Amino acid sequence: MRSFFAALALALALPAGAFADSDGELLGDAERGADVFRKCTGCHKVGPDAPNRAGPHLNEIFGRKAGSIEGFKYSKSMQRAFGDGLVWDAETLDAYIENPRALISGTRMSFRGLKDPQDRHDVLAYLRQFTASPQNIPEAAPTANAHEVVLSPEILAIVGDAEYGEYLAAECLTCHKRSGSDDGIPSIVNWYEEDFVVAMHAYKRKVRPHPVMQMMASRLSDEEIAALAAYFAKIEQDG
Template structure:
């Protein structure tokens, strides 16, 4: 069962394809044929974006059929006001605009919530874009989308994701976050945390709480948050994205 908003990729392929066959079928530089660099560069994107069959919006929007798409045009993703304005102003994702965006996201769309400092190397951008292009126009010939984050990779109990949070408590606790995290995103190492899916938010904070992620401030903050408090914060920051 795939969400309808995933577009063409939501159509399940008629048969599973082996990786080797995919390599033969795919066009140059696409996900199946890559010798490693584009795919390796894409690994950083995968922490926030899904692409492939059944891809959903996560911290970032899904990347299926991004080539040719108007910016901020997918339903169901809480785009930043800046990205919405860029889309309304006519920004469409092409080889050239994606290249400029990836080179310096916060110069190209100031106020974007994408927490990515940019990829300075033009050649690497080309390889990353070639890899990404494999997810555009491929219809159902896509490998399944991979999860952005799982509780298992940090040895977390999946039950932690089922705790329901109190938004009012979350709003109070969020005061401790917004001293450093801007609502509008950042390119300097303090990421936007607005509009994250609940799972991604809870797993990230639980990983800091258990020192499976290393940032000292985040370990300090998360270290004293209870599971219920983490759930409350997750719900608050998810809801924030729906505010005008």
């Protein structure tokens, strides 16, 4: 009973939009964390009915065992973390988003990390809103980001030929690594197909400012872009 009143007193003392962990340590400002989290939304979604994309959805992330979402294709390193019993909590998440490969070497996550502790704490406070336990924080509306380009339903409905995509991918793989590592160049392995298609059309229309990618995309037809998307969505990684 005393712990209940202590938790209640702590909650009343926190600034609006801020949350604390089970030991009472302030995590951060959830409202600001929503803005910082925009750096993550290319791969991760959160909120009601959030889908898996290049990375798994982050609903109920606190208390979740690493690598445990059924049906998601995790890297071998994350599968090992699952076997080792790694559980996501404030401490492990903080370490992971600071430097993903320092905590899990070989992870497919190409994000370089948030070096500012306040940015990390704010993101964690934001994500805590989407975990019902341990403090029953209510679910909040998801963060919606508009696509860079709006594509017609006909383009999005094209079913890509993955085998043809493998043939076309030789040029892509001279820079992007089949292993999923970034080495200064973002990984495109296991991207969600629609995200891949939108990104390539954004380069093709010169909305994304990268001259080499603009040139490469300009050579591709809608069907070829769909084929590459199908291939990279299902590519088997080396190593």
